[in-house]
Amino acid sequence: EPEVTQTPSHQVTQMGQEVILRCVPISNHLYFYWYRQILGQKVEFLVSFYNNEISEKSEIFDDQFSVERPDGSNFTLKIRSTKLEDSAMYFCASRATGPRLDNEQFFGPGTRLTVL
Amino acid sequence: AQTVTQSQPEMSVQEAETVTLSCTYDTSENNYYLFWYKQPPSRQMILVIRQEAYKQQNATENRFSVNFQKAAKSFSLKISDSQLGDTAMYFCAFMTSGTYKYIFGTGTRLKVLA
Numbered sequence: 132e133p134e135v136t137q138t139p140s141h142q143v144t145q146m147g148q149e150v151i152l153r154c155v156p157i158s159n160h161l162y163f164y165w166y167r168q169i170l171g172q173k174v175e176f177l178v179s180f181y182n183n184e185i186s187e188k189s190e191i192f193d194d195q196f197s198v199e200r201p202d203g204s205n206f207t208l209k210i211r212s213t214k215l216e217d218s219a220m221y222f223c224a225s226r227a228t229g230p231r232l233d234n235e236q237f238f239g240p241g242t243r244l245t246v247l
Numbered sequence: 248a249q250t251v252t253q254s255q256p257e258m259s260v261q262e263a264e265t266v267t268l269s270c271t272y273d274t275s276e277n278n279y280y281l282f283w284y285k286q287p288p289s290r291q292m293i294l295v296i297r298q299e300a301y302k303q304q305n306a307t308e309n310r311f312s313v314n315f316q317k318a319a320k321s322f323s324l325k326i327s328d329s330q331l332g333d334t335a336m337y338f339c340a341f342m343t344s345g346t347y348k349y350i351f352g353t354g355t356r357l358k359v360l361a
Contacts, residue, residue, distance in 0.1 A: 162347060174292070174338060174351040187346050220290055226347060235282065236342075236349060238292035 133157045135239035137223050143245045144213055152208045152242045154223030162226040163206045164236060165198065167191065169219045177221075180206065213246045220244075249274045251341050253352035260329045261360050267314075268324045268355045270339030278344040281315065281322045286336040286354070295337070298322065329359045 136155045144150050156163050165177040178188040180198055197209045206225075210217055220243050224236040250273045260266035272281070283295040298306045298315045306313050310330075314323045326333055339352040 164348065166349070168290075173353045174340075174349070176348045176350065179346065179348055187348060222292060224292075224349075235280075235294055235297060236347075240289075240291050243290075 135223055135225055135237050137221075137239035137242050139242060140240065141243045141245070143247065146215055146246055147212050150210050150213055150244065152210075152221050152223075152244070154206045154208070154225075154239055155204055156206055156223070156225030157227075157237055158204075159227060160225035160237070161228045162186075162236075163198075163200070164224040164226070165208045166222040166224065166238075167219045168222065168241075169216075174222065177208075210244075213244075215246050218244060218246045249276070249341055249343065249350050251339055251350050251352035253339055253355050255355045256353070257356045257358070259358040259360055260326075262329055262331060264329055265325060265327045266329055266357065268326075268337055268339075268357065270322045270324070270352055272320050272322065272339070272341050274320070274341065274343070276343050276345070280342045281313075282340040282342065282349070283311070283313070283322075283324045284338045284340055284351075285333075286338060287334070292338075296324065326357075331359050331361060333357060334359045 138153045163180040166174050168174045178192045179186045195211045220241045222241045223239040226236045252271045279300045281298045285293045285295050296308045296311050310327045312325045336354045338354045340349045
C-alpha cells in the first residue's frame, strides 16, 4: 500500500541553524501539506502546496519557513534559522484530487525536530 | 473561522466496555468533512473514521461509529468493545471544501484499562 515517507525521523539542531525536513508524498497525489505538533498540543496546519506553489499558509508559517518540490517527488520544509520554539513533530501529508470531497490526507510518520 | 473543540482532555474505559469521545465544531460552511484520527505513542496519525456533512447516516467502521448531529455541530466517536490497543490520543478534525486543510481539536487522551 502506498504511503507517505519522511526523513529524518529525528533531527537535532542548534538554535540558529537551518534545517530541511524531507517528505515523499504518495506518487499520484497533487496536494501536499505540512503540519506541526508541539509536544502535548494539537496538530496545527502550517502550509498547503499545489501546482508548485503555496495555496495557503498559516500565521505560524512566517518568513523563516519555506517549502518546495525540487524534483517532482520530494516535498521539503526548510526552516532558515531555527528557534527553540520550533521544537515539534512535523508531519507531511498528501491528498489526491477528484470530484469528491472525501479525499482524506495521508500522513507521514513525522519528523521530530529538537532545537537546542 | 472554523474551530474544533474537544472538551474531554482525558478519559479511561475498562477493556470490552464502550466509550464516547465528544467533539463540537463551528463553521458557516455547508460542505465539509469530519474525521477522527488516532495517535498512539508512536505519534503516527491514523485515520479512524470520517463523515461527509451531506450524509445523514452516521459512519461506522467495525467497532468505531460516530454520532453526527449537523444542526448541533456535534461529532462524537463511540468505541465499542474497547481494546488495550485503543489506548491513544484521539483528535477530531474538520476539513472544508475550499482549502482542504485539516483543523484539529486539542485531543482526548484515552486509556483502556485491563
